[in-house]
Amino acid sequence: MLSLQTSIVGRKVIYLREVESTNDLAKLLALHEDEGTVIVADRQTRGRGRIGRRWESPEGGVWMSVILRPPLVLEDLPKVVFMGAVAVVETLEKFGIPGKVKWPNDVLVEGRKIAGILAEGKAGTVVLGIGLNVNNPVPEGAISMKDVLGSNVPLVDVFRTLIARLDEAYSLLKERPASIVEKAKSRMILGVPVIVVGEDIEGIAEDIDEFGRLIVRKPSGEVVKVVYGDLSIRFA
Numbered sequence: 001m002l003s004l005q006t007s008i009v010g011r012k013v014i015y016l017r018e019v020e021s022t023n024d025l026a027k028l029l030a031l032h033e034d035e036g037t038v039i040v041a042d043r044q045t046r047g048r049g050r051i052g053r054r055w056e057s058p059e060g061g062v063w064m065s066v067i068l069r070p071p072l073v074l075e076d077l078p079k080v081v082f083m084g085a086v087a088v089v090e091t092l093e094k095f096g097i098p099g100k101v102k103w104p105n106d107v108l109v110e111g112r113k114i115a116g117i118l119a120e121g122k123a124g125t126v127v128l129g130i131g132l133n134v135n136n137p138v139p140e141g142a143i144s145m146k147d148v149l150g151s152n153v154p155l156v157d158v159f160r161t162l163i164a165r166l167d168e169a170y171s172l173l174k175e176r177p178a179s180i181v182e183k184a185k186s187r188m189i190l191g192v193p194v195i196v197v198g199e200d201i202e203g204i205a206e207d208i209d210e211f212g213r214l215i216v217r218k219p220s221g222e223v224v225k226v227v228y229g230d231l232s233i234r235f236a
């Protein structure tokens, strides 16, 4: 019915009206489901961001997770996050919306958060979660595709596009992991002043390196590499 023409991502789609968290369910199902299985729900009652932060997921958005078994080591988790971010930006593009990646795991439109990516991995399996605001109401300071376009967007079309872009990005990730970092970099907000929250680091977000670390140049000229983990940046 969805007619997904993908090779891995979306080979199987498990749809639920409601779930606590698609990532939590995907982690459980990963014990016996094949790679590429997608869990998607109309709403999440306990959607999560990083370090347990709440992700608002009322009906109208795309709340999904995909089970992956990339041939990568755990240090490569940022590449899986970037793969998700690139797929989201490309999906938005298809609907005429210019999006940018905010290091490490958000997608912004007009400076406001439209999507969040959460990759959680252990022992060969990675669950990649994506929350994308489509027609749903959003928290203050966030934005939805509907806000940008001024009218409702067909949710199934957005989902189908996102699955196709994820499938492409996943083959690229497996064939040439470095090119995912390059792609993410070309769509990232760089060259602007940032504050690394809680770390007392302030400077210009200059670049990302091959491991996905953010390179910040302090006013003194000193360069700091910020490792992907629990850290966030704020634009100064």
Ligand code: ADP
Binding pocket: 048, 049, 050, 051, 053, 054, 055, 056, 057, 105, 106, 113, 114, 115, 116, 117, 131, 133, 138, 139, 142, 143, 231, 232
């Ligand atoms: P960050 O990367 O910004 O530190 P997370 O990736 O952990 O944060 O995402 C959680 C945060 O995102 C929440 O604390 C909240 O501020 C914001 N948020 C929650 N739900 C949504 C949503 N549907 N759209 C945009 N932002 C949201």
